[in-house]
Amino acid sequence: MGSGRLKILIFFFVPVLILFIIGLIFGPLGSSFLGKEPPSIFKVPRPHVSLPAESLFHFGKLTITNTLLASWFTMLVLILLSLFLTRGMRLIPSRRQAMAEAIVEGLLNFVESVAGKKHARMIFPGVATIFIYVISNAYLALLPFFGTIGFYHDHEFVALFRAANTDVNVPLSIALMSFFFVESWGMRALGVFHYLGEFINVRQFLQGWKELFTGKIKTGPMNIVFGVINLFVGVLEIFSHLTRMLSFTFRLFGNMTAGEILILVSCFLIPLVFTIPFYSLELLIGLIQALIFSGLTLVFGTVATSPLHEESE
Amino acid sequence: MEGFASLGINLPLLVVFVINFIILFVLLRLFLYKPVLKMLDERARRTKEAMEMAEATRKQFEEAKTEIQRQIEKGREEAQAIITQAIQTGERLKEEARQEASRQAQEMIERTREEISAERERIVEDLRREFVEISIAAAEKVIRETLDREKHRKLLEETLKDSLLFKRS
Numbered sequence: 001m002g003s004g005r006l007k008i009l010i011f012f013f014v015p016v017l018i019l020f021i022i023g024l025i026f027g028p029l030g031s032s033f034l035g036k037e038p039p040s041i042f043k044v045p046r047p048h049v050s051l052p053a054e055s056l057f058h059f060g061k062l063t064i065t066n067t068l069l070a071s072w073f074t075m076l077v078l079i080l081l082s083l084f085l086t087r088g089m090r091l092i093p094s095r096r097q098a099m100a101e102a103i104v105e106g107l108l109n110f111v112e113s114v115a116g117k118k119h120a121r122m123i124f125p126g127v128a129t130i131f132i133y134v135i136s137n138a139y140l141a142l143l144p145f146f147g148t149i150g151f152y153h154d155h156e157f158v159a160l161f162r163a164a165n166t167d168v169n170v171p172l173s174i175a176l177m178s179f180f181f182v183e184s185w186g187m188r189a190l191g192v193f194h195y196l197g198e199f200i201n202v203r204q205f206l207q208g209w210k211e212l213f214t215g216k217i218k219t220g221p222m223n224i225v226f227g228v229i230n231l232f233v234g235v236l237e238i239f240s241h242l243t244r245m246l247s248f249t250f251r252l253f254g255n256m257t258a259g260e261i262l263i264l265v266s267c268f269l270i271p272l273v274f275t276i277p278f279y280s281l282e283l284l285i286g287l288i289q290a291l292i293f294s295g296l297t298l299v300f301g302t303v304a305t306s307p308l309h310e311e312s313e
Numbered sequence: 314m315e316g317f318a319s320l321g322i323n324l325p326l327l328v329v330f331v332i333n334f335i336i337l338f339v340l341l342r343l344f345l346y347k348p349v350l351k352m353l354d355e356r357a358r359r360t361k362e363a364m365e366m367a368e369a370t371r372k373q374f375e376e377a378k379t380e381i382q383r384q385i386e387k388g389r390e391e392a393q394a395i396i397t398q399a400i401q402t403g404e405r406l407k408e409e410a411r412q413e414a415s416r417q418a419q420e421m422i423e424r425t426r427e428e429i430s431a432e433r434e435r436i437v438e439d440l441r442r443e444f445v446e447i448s449i450a451a452a453e454k455v456i457r458e459t460l461d462r463e464k465h466r467k468l469l470e471e472t473l474k475d476s477l478l479f480k481r482s
Contacts, residue, residue, distance in 0.1 A: 052323070062325050062326070062329065063323070063325070063326060065326065068326065068329065068330070071330065071333050072333070075333060075336065075337050075340075078337065078341065079337075079340050079341075079344065082340070082341060082344040082345040083344055085345070086344060086345060086348045086349060089348055089349075089352050091352070091355065091356060091359070093352075097352075100345065100349050101349050101352065101353065104345065104346060104349040104350065104353070105349075105353060108350075108353075121350075124346070125338065125341075125342050125346055126338070128341075128346065129334075129337060129338045129341055129342075132341065133334065133337060167326075167330075168322055169322060169323060169326050169327045169330050170330050172322065172327060172330075173327055173330035173331045173333075173334055174334060176327075176331060177331065177334050177335075177338075
């Protein structure tokens with residue numbers, strides 16, 4: 001039994017090792033070291049990375065980019081998967097219903113563990129959609145036809161599909177949605193004026209002036225000073241809410257683009273098998289980034305729906 | 314502004330992506346979250362109902378058990394009371410019998426004492442009579458006179474009666 005397993009390992013690792021050495025020798029590294037031209041089958045085009053997504057064709061004023069195609073592809077896969085998994089739901093679940101339930105219940109538990117049971121149902125759809133969208137974009141981009149099938153446009157190769165998260169507009173759109181989600185949750189939970197009042201916090205300031213006029217000389221100025229500080233903190237809050245969008249956008253964009261470039265370069269340097277570890281790294285990074293994006297949205301939503309000032313009301 | 318363009322931020326495209334996300338959000342909610350959450354809630358509700366029914370049944374069982382226990386206890390207590398009462402009655406009867414027996418023994422002792430007393434009286438009486446006879450005979454012998462037996466006897470009887478009376482009192 002032990003020798004059988006050893007044989008399988010040898011059968012697997014030896015070809016991989018051989019391919020690795022072939023790639024090393026005949027790829028750009030080996031050829032520049034040995035000074036020989038690699039044979040034409042091993043000629044890998046130098047990776048050309050453009051940060052803006054490459055446009056494929058124009059639809060009136062709108063440019064259709066390869067990332068837009070990828071985003072549509074993701075949506076199609078997700079919708080079809082949802083329909084397939086929830087067809088004919090029964091009380092005792094079938095295996096695919098169990099998978100759908102596992103996904104939804106896992107995300108719901110994640111949301112409930114942070115937000116508490118009261119607001120979890122309100123926050124759950126937004127957070128779950130962000131998570132599913134980001135991770136599906138990241139994982140579907142690892143399919144073989146992303147970045148390889150395309151056409152030549154002015155001697156430049158333009159791929160038909162490109163990872164959706166590498167187009168800066170996509171993280172920006174998700175960040176915008178996250179911002180609107182968080183503000184809407186805050187307003188729904190606390191009431192519009194109450195929630196907005198936390199940004200323009202003139203309560204203590206006005207109370208200080210009132211105390212000054214009604215004779216409480218001792219506490220009046222103190223409340224005025226604290227009121228000014230509260231006003232300032234409120235403005236800072238507005239600023240922080242807005243800059244969150246920036247950090248969300250560039251975090252996701254940077255990670256995904258860097259991962260794409262990494263894979264391209266590793267394919268170029270040592271062809272054939274060297275890229276495999278980087279693919280698994282991409283899997284990990286996709287999961288982590290989805291968790292971070294949705295998790296931070298969840299945390300900000302929890303903070304927004306919990307009353308920030310003293311519970312005197 | 315052209316910094317944005319070189320980064321790739323493109324307003325119409327951005328709007329399209331936001332619309333994409335919103336469409337995905339609505340569709341996922343419709344086809345994934347709503348059915349699955351409904352099923353999860355339904356299952357949780359059924360489980361809770363089943364648990365509550367099981368709990369109610371268990372409580373009923375517990376109550377019935379305690380009721381039975383109580384009945385058994387009551388029965389046992391009654392039996393115990395009957396037994397105690399029987400014992401007490403037995404004790405009482407025993408006590409009465411004992412007292413009766415002691416009373417009878419007392420009576421017998423009293424009677425015997427009285428009989429002995431009466432007997433003593435008789436014996437004393439007999440002795441006295443004997444003594445009277447012997448004294449008369451002795452006196453006849455000493456005096457050598459024939460006295461009237463009767464007169465002498467009466468004389469000595471009265472003497473003795475006086476002395477006995479003194480002894481008696």
